[in-house]
Amino acid sequence: MVDGRQMESLSETDGPAIASLYRECADYWTLVAGRPAGEEDAVSLLADRPPTLARSNKLVLGLRDGVRLVAIADALRDYPHAGIWWLGLLLVAPESRGRGLGRRLYAAFESWAAAQGANELRLCVQAQNTRAHEFWQMLGFVALGSQSTTLLELTSQVTLYSRSVAKPSGTTDERQKLAGRCLSTPHSPRRLDTYMPGSPHIYPCLVTEDD
Numbered sequence: 204m205v206d207g208r209q210m211e212s213l214s215e216t217d218g219p220a221i222a223s224l225y226r227e228c229a230d231y232w233t234l235v236a237g238r239p240a241g242e243e244d245a246v247s248l249l250a251d252r253p254p255t256l257a258r259s260n261k262l263v264l265g266l267r268d269g270v271r272l273v274a275i276a277d278a279l280r281d282y283p284h285a286g287i288w289w290l291g292l293l294l295v296a297p298e299s300r301g302r303g304l305g306r307r308l309y310a311a312f313e314s315w316a317a318a319q320g321a322n323e324l325r326l327c328v329q330a331q332n333t334r335a336h337e338f339w340q341m342l343g344f345v346a347l348g349s350q351s352t353t354l355l356e357l358t359s360q361v362t363l364y365s366r367s368v369a370k371p372s373g374t375t376d377e378r379q380k381l382a383g384r385c386l387s388t389p390h391s392p393r394r395l396d397t398y399m400p401g402s403p404h405i406y407p408c409l410v411t412e413d414d
């Protein structure tokens with residue numbers, strides 16, 4: 204529950220509502236992808252997932268104000284391994300930002316994911332999305348490395364973030380050490396493969412010796 208409303212699982216029938224939210228968020232898409240997102244990109248949100256991931260582990264959640272979507276979250280459960288969840292996108296409508304909604308949505312999502320066995324959350328942020336960096340760092344995410352990645356029409360440097368949700372008592376150094384075993388670091392370069400080139404959503408696969 205967020206602000207007394209339930210986050211809902213979205214499906215194909217919600218495509219137009221997602222497209223409408225995407226149009227409202229043209230600022231975000233232009234910043235990170237070089238152009239506004241629309242109808243086709245909304246369809247991609249519902250369909251895109253890494254080829255190895257079961258359809259049931261792709262989750263698109265929405266928060267409505269009446270019939271209108273005011274926020275969406277896109278997640279991959281147990282990817283690339285059990286216990287690791289990816290947040291492909293957290294998007295709040297422009298007029299609802301800066302009022303704590305993103306923070307409350309994240310808190311609800313994290314509790315829900317942890318209750319289903321998530322012990323680590325991962326996500327990517329483009330270098331130019333400075334507000335998102337502040338947001339995720341404020342929530343305790345640790346930057347582990349960066350790599351150049353293309354999203355739709357724009358190539359940017361993206362930072363990989365991770366947060367342990369099972370043992371939040373670990374220090375930043377401990378968490379960096381733990382997660383750094385799986386993620387690329389400047390001293391130990393490993394490959395970050397981005398699935399679905401041409402998709403407006405990033406689902407990287409971090410290829411390591413352990414993977």
Ligand SMILES: CC(C)(COP(=O)(O)OP(=O)(O)OC[C@H]1O[C@@H](n2cnc3c(N)ncnc32)[C@H](O)[C@@H]1OP(=O)(O)O)[C@@H](O)C(=O)NCCC(=O)NCCS
Nearest residue numbers: 231293294295300301302303304305306334335337338341
């Ligand atoms: C990033 C986003 C999800 C945050 O949601 P939000 O509802 O705006 O954030 P909140 O109001 O919960 O703010 C939480 C914190 O974010 C930071 N923040 C919020 N507004 C900010 C701003 N204008 N500038 C810098 N930091 C800001 C602050 O640390 C704030 O903490 P505070 O409430 O103690 O001041 C939202 O702004 C959004 O959808 N942005 C466009 C899409 C996007 O960038 N998504 C993330 C992709 S990785």
